[in-house]
Amino acid sequence: MTEKGAREEQARPNTNGEMDNPPTAGETKALAPKPETPNLLQSAKDAEVANAPYELLRVDKLGFYFGENKVLKDIELPIWRNSITSLIGPSGCGKTTLLRCFNRMHDLYPNNHYEGQILMEGRNILDKNEDLIWLRSRLGMVFQKPTPFPMSVYDNIAYGLKLKKITNKPRVRELVEKALRQANLWDEVKDRLKENALGLSGGQQQRLSIARSLAVSPAVLLFDEATSALDPISSAKIEEMMVELKKEVTMVVVTHNMQQAARVSDYTALMWLGSLVEYGETTEIFTRPKMKMTERYVAGHFG
Amino acid sequence: MKPHMGRIWRNRLALTLATCSALLGLALLFIILYDIIRHGLSSLNLELLTEDPAGPMGGGGLKGAFLGQGLLTLVATLVGAPLGVLAGTYIAEYGRDKKISKAFISLCDLAMSLPSIVVGIFVYSLLVKPFGGFNGWAGAAALAIIMIPLVTRTTETMLAMVPWTLREAALALGSSYSQVIIKIVYRKAASGILTGILLAIARVAGETAPLMFTSFNNNHFELALGKPVASVTVTVFQYAGSPYETWIDQAWAAALVVTVVVLLLNILGRLAVKWRF
Amino acid sequence: MRAKKAANFFFFLLTCLGAGSLVFLTAGILVTLVVESQPGMERFGFIQFILSRDWNYAQEAFGALRPLTGTILAAVFAVILATPVAIGVAVFLTELCPAKIKGAIALAIELLAAIPSVIYGLWGLFVLAPFLEKYFQPIVGKIFGGLPWIGPYFQTQMAGGLNLVTAAMVLGVMILPFIASLAREGFAQVPEALKESAYGLGATCWETIVAVVWPTSQKAVLGGIIMASGRALGETMAVAYVIGNRHGALESLFSPYVTITSVIANEFNEAGPIQMSALFYLTLALFLANLIVLTVAKRLMRKS
Numbered sequence: 001m002t003e004k005g006a007r008e009e010q011a012r013p014n015t016n017g018e019m020d021n022p023p024t025a026g027e028t029k030a031l032a033p034k035p036e037t038p039n040l041l042q043s044a045k046d047a048e049v050a051n052a053p054y055e056l057l058r059v060d061k062l063g064f065y066f067g068e069n070k071v072l073k074d075i076e077l078p079i080w081r082n083s084i085t086s087l088i089g090p091s092g093c094g095k096t097t098l099l100r101c102f103n104r105m106h107d108l109y110p111n112n113h114y115e116g117q118i119l120m121e122g123r124n125i126l127d128k129n130e131d132l133i134w135l136r137s138r139l140g141m142v143f144q145k146p147t148p149f150p151m152s153v154y155d156n157i158a159y160g161l162k163l164k165k166i167t168n169k170p171r172v173r174e175l176v177e178k179a180l181r182q183a184n185l186w187d188e189v190k191d192r193l194k195e196n197a198l199g200l201s202g203g204q205q206q207r208l209s210i211a212r213s214l215a216v217s218p219a220v221l222l223f224d225e226a227t228s229a230l231d232p233i234s235s236a237k238i239e240e241m242m243v244e245l246k247k248e249v250t251m252v253v254v255t256h257n258m259q260q261a262a263r264v265s266d267y268t269a270l271m272w273l274g275s276l277v278e279y280g281e282t283t284e285i286f287t288r289p290k291m292k293m294t295e296r297y298v299a300g301h302f303g
Numbered sequence: 304m305k306p307h308m309g310r311i312w313r314n315r316l317a318l319t320l321a322t323c324s325a326l327l328g329l330a331l332l333f334i335i336l337y338d339i340i341r342h343g344l345s346s347l348n349l350e351l352l353t354e355d356p357a358g359p360m361g362g363g364g365l366k367g368a369f370l371g372q373g374l375l376t377l378v379a380t381l382v383g384a385p386l387g388v389l390a391g392t393y394i395a396e397y398g399r400d401k402k403i404s405k406a407f408i409s410l411c412d413l414a415m416s417l418p419s420i421v422v423g424i425f426v427y428s429l430l431v432k433p434f435g436g437f438n439g440w441a442g443a444a445a446l447a448i449i450m451i452p453l454v455t456r457t458t459e460t461m462l463a464m465v466p467w468t469l470r471e472a473a474l475a476l477g478s479s480y481s482q483v484i485i486k487i488v489y490r491k492a493a494s495g496i497l498t499g500i501l502l503a504i505a506r507v508a509g510e511t512a513p514l515m516f517t518s519f520n521n522n523h524f525e526l527a528l529g530k531p532v533a534s535v536t537v538t539v540f541q542y543a544g545s546p547y548e549t550w551i552d553q554a555w556a557a558a559l560v561v562t563v564v565v566l567l568l569n570i571l572g573r574l575a576v577k578w579r580f
Numbered sequence: 581m582r583a584k585k586a587a588n589f590f591f592f593l594l595t596c597l598g599a600g601s602l603v604f605l606t607a608g609i610l611v612t613l614v615v616e617s618q619p620g621m622e623r624f625g626f627i628q629f630i631l632s633r634d635w636n637y638a639q640e641a642f643g644a645l646r647p648l649t650g651t652i653l654a655a656v657f658a659v660i661l662a663t664p665v666a667i668g669v670a671v672f673l674t675e676l677c678p679a680k681i682k683g684a685i686a687l688a689i690e691l692l693a694a695i696p697s698v699i700y701g702l703w704g705l706f707v708l709a710p711f712l713e714k715y716f717q718p719i720v721g722k723i724f725g726g727l728p729w730i731g732p733y734f735q736t737q738m739a740g741g742l743n744l745v746t747a748a749m750v751l752g753v754m755i756l757p758f759i760a761s762l763a764r765e766g767f768a769q770v771p772e773a774l775k776e777s778a779y780g781l782g783a784t785c786w787e788t789i790v791a792v793v794w795p796t797s798q799k800a801v802l803g804g805i806i807m808a809s810g811r812a813l814g815e816t817m818a819v820a821y822v823i824g825n826r827h828g829a830l831e832s833l834f835s836p837y838v839t840i841t842s843v844i845a846n847e848f849n850e851a852g853p854i855q856m857s858a859l860f861y862l863t864l865a866l867f868l869a870n871l872i873v874l875t876v877a878k879r880l881m882r883k884s
Contacts, residue, residue, distance in 0.1 A: 108779060110679060133307055137782035147777035150795040159791060160781040163310070209777065216781060314784035318676060324668025325677070328760065329685065331753055332692040338707045339699065389598025397595060409878075410602050416807070416874045417609065417867070418814020420841050424848070424863050425609040428616055448605050455602065479584050481591035509696025512816040512841075516848055536698045540817060543702050551706070558699050569694045573687070 056081040056120065056219060056250050057102065063115030064094075064101060071097055073275045074116070079220070082246050086253040086261040086282070089271035090302065095254045098271065099222050102252065103139040104132050120219075137164065140213025142226040146205030148197035149212075153189050156197045156208055160216035175215055182248070183211035184241045203234025207241070214249070221245070223253040227260065239264050258298060262286050270294050336562075343559025346552035351560070355524050359547035365557055367524040368533040374526055375439060375518060375534060376508050379446030383507075384500045386447070387454025391496075394455070395462035396484055408459070414452035422448050423513035431517055439528030442518025446507040453506060457499025461492040494578045501572030509565045511536035535561055613864040620857035629861060635827035635838075642858035644865060646827060650744065650839040651866070653830075654819060655812035657748035658755055663805055666759035670801075673760075674767040674793075675785055686764070693757035701821035704750035709741030709822055712749070717741070717834055737835045742824035744837045750818045755808040762804025766797035803881035810873035814866060820845035840866045 057079035064072035072094050079085050087095040097106075104125070106112050117124045125135055137160065149156050157176040166172060176193075180186040185207040189200070197208055206226060213221055223242075227235035242251060242264050255261050261268055262282060269279040270293070278285065278294045289295045296302060350364040357363025390407070398404030422445050430441035465488050473483040489496070514537050521533040535557050542554035624632065624642065632643020673686055717736040724734035737743065770793050778788040794801075824836020825846045840862045848859055 103780060105776060105780070108776065133310065133782045133784065135782075136780055141777065141780035143773045143777055143780075145771075145773055147771070147774045149774070149778070149792055151791075159778075163782055163787065165307075212777075213781065310784055310787070314786040317786040317789075318671075321668040321671040322676060324665040325672035325685065327665055328669045328689055328692070328756060331756070332688050335692075335695065335700075335703050335753075338703055342706070386598045386601045389595045390602050391598070393595035393599040397592060398599075407599055407602060410606050412878065413871065413874060414602060414606050416810055416814075416870055417606075418816065418841065418870060420814065420816040420844055421609060421613075421863055421867055421870075424844065424860065425605075425612050427848075428612045428860075429608070451598075451601055451605065455598070479588040481588040485591070505694060509698065511696070511698040512845065515845065519849075536696065536817075539698055539702060540820075543705060543821065554702060555706075558702050562695060562699050565694060565696055566691055569691060570687075 054081055055079065058119045059098075059101075059116075060119060061116035062098070062101065062118060062126075064097060064106070065113050065115070067111045071274050072101070075276050077269055077276060077279055079250060079252060080267065081250050082248075083266040084242060084246060084251045084253055084264050085267040085269065086255055086265035087269050087271060088255060088258060088261050089277075089297070091256075093271040094274040095271050096224055097274075099141075099224055099252060099254045101126070102220065102222055103136050103141055104130070105141070107132060137216050138218050139220040139222060140216065140218040141222045141224065142206070142210050142213060144225045145229050146202055147209050148200065148205045150198060151196070152194050153197045153200070153208060154193040156212050157215045160212060164216060179211040179215035182214050182241070182245060183207040184237060184244075185211055201234075203230050203237060206230060206234065207238060210238070210241070214245075218249060220250045220252065223251060223255075225254055225256060228256060235260075258300070270297060272297075339555070339559050339562050342552075342555035343562075345555075347556040347559060351553065351556050356522050359545070359550055361549040365533075365535060365538055365553065367521065367526075368535045368538045368557070369560070370524075370526060371439070371518070371521070371533040372508070372535045374528070375442045375446055375514070375532060376504060378439075378443035378528070379450055379507055380500070380504055382443070383447035383450030384454050384503070387451045387500075387503070388458045388496060390451065390455040391458025391462060392484060395459045396480075396488070399463075408456075411452045411455050411459075414448075415456060418512075419445075419449055419510055420512035423516045426513065427516040437517060437519035437531040439518045439526075439530065439532035442514045442532060442534065443528065445513035445517045446510060449507050449510065449513060450503045453503040454496075454499050457502075458492075458496050461495030461499070462488060464495070465491045494576055497578070498572045498575040501568055501575055505565050505568035505572060508568065509536060509561055511540055515540070610867065613860055613867055617857055617861035617864050619854060620861040623854065624858070624861070629858075630865075633829075635843075637852075637855065640852070640854045642855060644840075644862055646830075647838050647840045647843050647862055648865065649830065650823065650837045651813055651841070651869075653837075654744060654747045654751055654823070654839055655809050657745070658751035658812045659759075659805060659809045661748060661752035662756040662759055662808070666756050667763055667801070669756075669760040670763035670767055671789060673764050675789065686761075689757045689760055693754075693761070696817075697754065697815060698817040700750055700754050700818040704746060704818060704822040705742075708750060709746050711741075712746055713741030717745075721834075733832050735832045735834065737832055739824050739826075739834075739836045742822050742836050743832075743834045744823065744830065745833050747819045747823040747837075747839070750822055751812045751815055754815065754818055755812050758811060759805055759808045762807065763797075763801045766800035766804065767793055769800070770796045799880045799883050803877045803879075806873055806877040806880065810870050810877065813869055813873065814841065816841040816845050 055078045059075050059077040059079075062072055062075040063070060075098060077085075087098060089095050100106055101114065101118060102125075106114075114126045116126070118126050120138075124130075149159060151159070154176055157179050158172050161167075161172050161175055166175070177186060180189060185204060188204060189208075192199075197205065200208060206229075210221070210226075227238050230238070239260065242253070245251065253261070253265060265282045267280065268282045268285040270277040270285065270291075272293065278289060278291045280290070285294060286298050289298065350362070352364060352369055353366055354362075354364030355366055390411070394404045394407045394411075398407060426441050426445040426448065430444055431437055469487060469491065470483050473487050474480065478486070514534050518534060518537075519531040520537045520541060521531040525532060539554045539557050539561070542550040542557075545551065620629070620642070629642075629644050630648065631645055632641070633645050634641040634643040635646065636642070669689060673682060677685060713736075720734050721736045725731050727734075774792050774796065775788050778792045783791060819839050820842045823839055823842045825838055825842045826836040827838055828835070830837055844859050844863060847855065851859055
């Protein structure tokens with residue numbers, strides 16, 4: 001814990017004092033179970049310590065190239081644990097490209113390279129020798145369009161567990177249920193777990209994709225415009241779920257929808273032409289932005 | 304040490320096998336090409352193209368067979384390509400979104416999948432038996448029958464790709480539908496249709512089975528379509544089955560020429576997609 | 581104005597003529613085959629014809645059992661041989677191949693499909709058959725020949741390498757590019773986001789193929805494989821050369837045998853009236869088999 005604390009200290013000066021009012025404090029208390037058994041009390045205490053805010057990820061002078069084309073320029077950005085950070089900006093500003101750096105999605109395609117670092121608990125996850133299988137199971141990703149695998153609802157969720165060699169049946173069942181509950185999907189699908197996931201509605205499929213990522217208990221969930229293809233009701237359900245999920249995971253959200261960023265996120269980063277324009281607490285960004293550009297963007301003058 | 308080395312190794316193994324299959328596929332192409340070139344070049348000479356056949360003692364060429372095959376393919380193209388384009392036009396333009404066009408597409412797929420020997424036998428009953436003997440017309444007809452569905456299918460696909468709004472715009476100017484099709488839609492789809500026709504020619508130019516029972520073969524130089532007409536592919540088949548070394552050599556040389564022509568036509572067809580008219 | 585209308589209608593009639601030619605040729609083929617095989621049908625019946633082993637010129641007794649068996653066996657073996665390699669090629673092209681050489685390799689594989697079948701036959705007859713007889717058959721004979729029950733089926737028969745296995749191999753090489761390109765099309769249709777979400781869970785490339793790519797495309801790929809088997813059923817020139825065309829019992833996989841197409845190719849031009857009719861009857865069987873295969877393949881491909 002001391003090591004983490006030290007990093008926290010280090011992090012504070014960089015972040016304009018958002019730390020004074022860490023967004024997770026309230027949730028931490030809500031999470032604490034009733035103090036009846038000493039055992040649970042102990043774990044509640046642990047949870048409080050573990051949930052103390054600190055930088056889970058730090059983007060450090062990140063540059064990214066498609067071929068010769070530099071599309072991300074010197075990005076500096078902290079991602080606070082158990083918070084939601086949204087990346088906003090006009091189309092083509094590089095927010096999705098940045099998001100896909102976190103789980104090294106770019107490595108699937110040739111002719112691109114990274115510069116600088118993304119530190120996760122002190123470990124540079126852009127390292128050439130980074131274990132991508134491990135990394136991607138720690139940082140889950142949810143895509144714009146729902147991506148149910150062509151198998152049953154149950155198998156969709158169990159898939160990641162199978163990869164992690166968790167095959168004990170009761171345990172898998174338990175984890176599948178937990179993930180589906182976390183994604184607010186359990187009540188809707190508990191009677192059709194064996195049905196093909198392609199039969200679910202679009203919103204359900206998207207929550208299924210989220211549950212599938214949650215099942216492997218990732219530290220971070222990356223949302224790539226995850227609600228832009230959904231109707232308002234489905235996307236409201238997902239927003240609601242995201243806020244609840246903050247207890248357990250850190251989220252980075254790319255969105256075109258500024259109201260959404262304002263509603264759900266604790267921190268907001270505005271990007272433009274591959275650079276970070278401004279980063280800060282969401283309320284600050286939307287009410288008292290420091291940069292003129294930010295003010296104009298959030299007011300809807302461009303983008 | 305990574306905890307999932309087993310998975311990584313299984314991945315490597317599977318992908319290595321896939322790479323090996325690709326290499327095997329490529330190797331097969333090169334082995335076959337190499338064998339054809341090796342055997343073919345050793346007996347390839349100008350006489351093969353310019354002389355009439357000699358006996359099994361050696362010498363001579365297959366002039367008649369080359370010219371005959373060219374003639375049969377030409378006649379087949381002159382008949383088959385227009386019919387195929389027209390059929391494709393009917394399906395894509397007049398039958399658009401109608402049940403009948405689906406039926407025609409199924410029919411077309413059936414015709415396309417028919418073994419070529421079945422076509423040969425059909426034409427034998429239709430054009431050889433009633434007329435008392437093998438003849439060039441029958442051979443050309445058999446090739447045309449193979450061409451029609453091929454050309455129909457590509458034409459239909461290419462026309463369907465032309466945006467509907469283009470036709471509406473032209474119709475709004477007062478052109479008749481047939482004028483729109485001929486002057487605008489065809490022009491837009493021309494390179495695609497041409498590719499289809501070239502690939503269809505490449506396909507029939509190497510056909511053997513439909514010719515064996517129709518135009519048969521002819522040792523004498525003969526370009527009258529009323530009589531049996533020699534063709535390279537049938538000659539290759541017959542010579543290869545003969546006991547004479549010289550004929551077998553000539554079969555290889557002729558096979559080389561056929562392969563080169565067919566592959567060139569294929570490459571030309573693929574390039575034609577990019578042409579602008 | 582009237583001339584314009586007439587021209588318009590005339591063009592419409594022309595396209596009808598084109599479409600009509602499709603009806604004429606497919607219906608014409610079916611009718612012709614039925615009519616021409618009439619004498620054979622009357623003489624041999626249906627079940628009897630299918631189940632009869634006869635192929636006797638003197639007694640004019642002809643049965644389809646052996647050509648049918650040969651056709652089906654050769655096609656099935658060819659598909660078994662070609663499919664794993666073809667799927668491997670497709671996986672390589674969609675998932676592994678560097679973009680720079682992808683086009684060239686895909687073209688090379690497609691060109692393999694464009695080589696005329698008579699050339700494959702020639703190659704099979706003079707290159708593959710002697711090679712297999714010299715190197716492949718003795719090894720297989722040594723390994724499997726001594727086994728009880730199935731041993732005899734692997735024993736070499738001296739026939740210059742002209743036998744069922746050689747035919748199946750030539751057919752396999754011929755349909756390999758066909759299956760590969762259909763499988764590639766199927767794989768390419770799998771949405772990129774679906775694959776990425778498997779990778780996003782930490783799956784390896786192979787695990788992504790197994791979990792996402794294959795289940796999404798399997799119907800299209802299976803349709804393609806069945807389509808390819810249809811090609812193998814009807815392929816003539818390559819098989820006619822290398823199968824040996826001997827109407828005898830199939831004592832071993834390495835014995836010369838017959839297929840429908842090899843019988844037609846080798847005997848049609850010298851057949852007597854009854855034999856001719858039997859050959860038409862065989863062709864009708866081939867036509868129907870092809871129709872069934874096509875229908876199944878189309879149905880699978882449409883569902884995907």
